[in-house]
Amino acid sequence: MRATIFVxxxxxxxxxxxxxxxxxxxxxxxxxxxxxxxxxxxxxxxLNGRPKTxxxxxxxxxxxxxxxxxxxxxxxxxxxxxxxxxxxxAGETCCNGACKALLSDAQxxxTxxxxxxAGETCCNGACKALLTDEQxxxTxxxxxxAGETCCNGACKALLTDVQxxxTxxxxxxAGETCCNGVCKALLSDAQxxxTxxxxxxAGETCCNGACKALLTDAQxxxxxDTxxxAGETCCNGVCKALLTDAQxxxTxxKTCDADxxxxxxxxxxxxxxTDVQxxxxxxxVCDNGQQCVDGTCTTIRVCNKDNCLEYxxxxxxxxxxxxxxxxxxxxxxxxxSNIPADVYFLADNTGSxxxxxxxxxxxxxxxxxxxxxxxxxxxxxxxxxxxxxxxDDFVFRHFTGLTADTDAALSAIGTWSAAGGLDEPEGQLYxxxxxxxxxxxxxxxxxxxxxxxxxxxxxDKQPASRPARLSDPANxxxxxAGASKIIVWFGDAPGHNPICPxxxxxxxxxxxxDLSLVAAQLSTAGIKVIAIxxxxxxxxxxxxxxxxxxxxxxxxxxxxxTVLTTATGGQLYTNIQTSNVVQVIIDSVKDAACTSTSTSTSTxxxxIAAARVARPVVEPAGTTPATN
Numbered sequence: 038m039r040a041t042i043f044v045x046x047x048x049x050x051x052x053x054x055x056x057x058x059x060x061x062x063x064x065x066x067x068x069x070x071x072x073x074x075x076x077x078x079x080x081x082x083x084l085n086g087r088p089k090t091x092x093x094x095x096x097x098x099x100x101x102x103x104x105x106x107x108x109x110x111x112x113x114x115x116x117x118x119x120x121x122x123x124x125x126x127a128g129e130t131c132c133n134g135a136c137k138a139l140l141s142d143a144q145x146x147x148t149x150x151x152x153x154x155a156g157e158t159c160c161n162g163a164c165k166a167l168l169t170d171e172q173x174x175x176t177x178x179x180x181x182x183a184g185e186t187c188c189n190g191a192c193k194a195l196l197t198d199v200q201x202x203x204t205x206x207x208x209x210x211a212g213e214t215c216c217n218g219v220c221k222a223l224l225s226d227a228q229x230x231x232t233x234x235x236x237x238x239a240g241e242t243c244c245n246g247a248c249k250a251l252l253t254d255a256q257x258x259x260x261x262d263t264x265x266x267a268g269e270t271c272c273n274g275v276c277k278a279l280l281t282d283a284q285x286x287x288t289x290x291k292t293c294d295a296d297x298x299x300x301x302x303x304x305x306x307x308x309x310x311t312d313v314q315x316x317x318x319x320x321x322v323c324d325n326g327q328q329c330v331d332g333t334c335t336t337i338r339v340c341n342k343d344n345c346l347e348y349x350x351x352x353x354x355x356x357x358x359x360x361x362x363x364x365x366x367x368x369x370x371x372x373x374s375n376i377p378a379d380v381y382f383l384a385d386n387t388g389s390x391x392x393x394x395x396x397x398x399x400x401x402x403x404x405x406x407x408x409x410x411x412x413x414x415x416x417x418x419x420x421x422x423x424x425x426x427x428x429d430d431f432v433f434r435h436f437t438g439l440t441a442d443t444d445a446a447l448s449a450i451g452t453w454s455a456a457g458g459l460d461e462p463e464g465q466l467y468x469x470x471x472x473x474x475x476x477x478x479x480x481x482x483x484x485x486x487x488x489x490x491x492x493x494x495x496x497d498k499q500p501a502s503r504p505a506r507l508s509d510p511a512n513x514x515x516x517x518a519g520a521s522k523i524i525v526w527f528g529d530a531p532g533h534n535p536i537c538p539x540x541x542x543x544x545x546x547x548x549x550x551d552l553s554l555v556a557a558q559l560s561t562a563g564i565k566v567i568a569i570x571x572x573x574x575x576x577x578x579x580x581x582x583x584x585x586x587x588x589x590x591x592x593x594x595x596x597x598x599t600v601l602t603t604a605t606g607g608q609l610y611t612n613i614q615t616s617n618v619v620q621v622i623i624d625s626v627k628d629a630a631c632t633s634t635s636t637s638t639s640t641x642x643x644x645i646a647a648a649r650v651a652r653p654v655v656e657p658a659g660t661t662p663a664t665n
């Protein structure tokens with residue numbers, strides 16, 4: 038019985054084997070296991086022509102087959118992966134006898150055996166760098182938004198992120214903000230002030246995140262956080278008190294005229310020398326009936342007689358104002374017609390002056406007659422001089438001293454002639470300096486030589502011929518102490534400044550004759566200068582070219598005529614022509630003779646050092662006469 042069962046079982050197994058073998062031969066045409074099932078009591082000795090040492094496949098005739106028609110081996114069969122009946126799960130694939138998730142397995146990513154690199158992760162079957170991949174940032178499938186970059190596994194906006202500004206890991210400093218990928222200090226950056234892209238306007242600076250105009254902002258004047266004090270305004274970047282600042286009075290840049298005695302009082306320029314509401318100092322108010330005179334509240338006394346007997350005497354109670362026709366002399370109001378007038382005519386005799394000289398010579402008698410008949414001046418005496426320049430036959434010539442002899446004065450004027458003058462500047466400063474010496478008492482020694490048409494007077498020197506000394510009262514040599522002293526100077530060019538030692542001749546002058554010396558000496562002498570600038574105002578020209586270069590002359594020059602007339606209380610007349618020069622001379626002398634002028638006029642306000650001359654400067658005796 039047992040033998041029968043074994044034979045049946047063996048027969049069934051071999052029949053099965055024979056069936057597989059037949060199927061194998063049909064599909065492959067290759068020998069299979071032995072048809073007599075020799076050597077395979079339970080299974081074929083070989084499968085599909087392969088040695089039985091290989092892992093067996095699922096060899097049922099109905100089992101799955103690979104693309105070559107063979108049945109799947111375990112390492113290739115998702116249903117028998119590594120062992121018969123070991124099915125891989127959903128989404129898994131059998132790779133080398135092991136079930137793998139190809140969508141996520143970094144060792145089998147997308148296909149079996151495809152390994153991801155260092156730092157990569159398998160995302161949906163593809164290797165991805167999660168630290169930098171903007172489609173899989175930090176985790177698979179995490180996509181960064183528009184304008185974002187994956188930085189170390191996190192999506193970052195590089196245009197705005199202060200920890201990753203412009204590039205991953207670029208951190209902005211303290212107080213900085215990331216603006217369009219660049220770190221900016223919003224508190225101080227004029228291109229990104231307060232917020233990114235907020236640009237300050239022209240002339241503005243970014244102060245604490247706000248655009249400020251440092252030239253005008255009182256809270257940020259000149260620099261951020263520089264605050265102006267109470268009552269101050271920011272003017273061009275500097276805090277100024279507009280109520281008192283003479284350079285910024287009332288408004289920035291409005292300058293008070295210091296030369297005219299102005300100061301800034303309550304945001305308005307005031308003349309402290311004359312303003313009764315601000316006399317001498319801002320806010321100093323004069324009493325009713327007083328006027329502000331030279332910065333002092335003064336009671337004005339109007340006199341109409343030769344003295345101030347109604348109010349006292351001239352010394353103890355000096356007059357400060359007179360009616361028309363009167364002039365203050367030593368504190369008293371004196372009729373102008375009772376005041377002697379000494380007028381010295383000084384003319385430019387260089388080549389360009391021919392027309393004016395001829396006109397004045399033709400009208401000279403009319404000029405002297407009009408002055409002698411005028412009630413504006415008393416006893417008239419006239420002196421005459423002329424000047425040219427170095428290289429001409431004279432630099433200064435003193436034709437006649439101050440004389441009452443009309444004919445002698447007319448004769449001297451008649452000798453004027455136009456010649457010379459090689460460069461534009463002339464020698465008037467030397468001439469005015471010499472003429473001023475005639476005003477001092479006792480005056481320097483004066484000697485004269487006589488000629489048929491002219492008396493030539495030498496100041497300070499004694500010629501070798503020793504002519505007779507001028508002692509005739511009818512032909513005096515200098516300005517009288519009680520007279521109105523006037524120099525009428527006319528020309529058409531500026532003067533050399535200075536006239537240095539030896540400019541005129543060896544040893545002449547012996548001192549440096551410059552504008553400040555001449556202005557101070559004329560002022561000390563009490564001589565008014567009437568300057569008549571022929572044509573355009575070249576007497577005041579600052580650009581005259583020194584052709585000799587003998588002295589070191591500054592450039593530009595001061596306005597010489599303005600300095601001299603202002604320092605002496607005189608007057609400058611400009612644009613004078615041949616048609617009106619005679620009348621201008623007459624009117625200017627009348628006005629100067631009957632106008633009060635303090636002999637203590639300060640010259641400091643005109644840039645002149647008045648202290649330089651206390652007495653006239655006199656050259657040493659025995660030097661060359663000053664006639665050339």
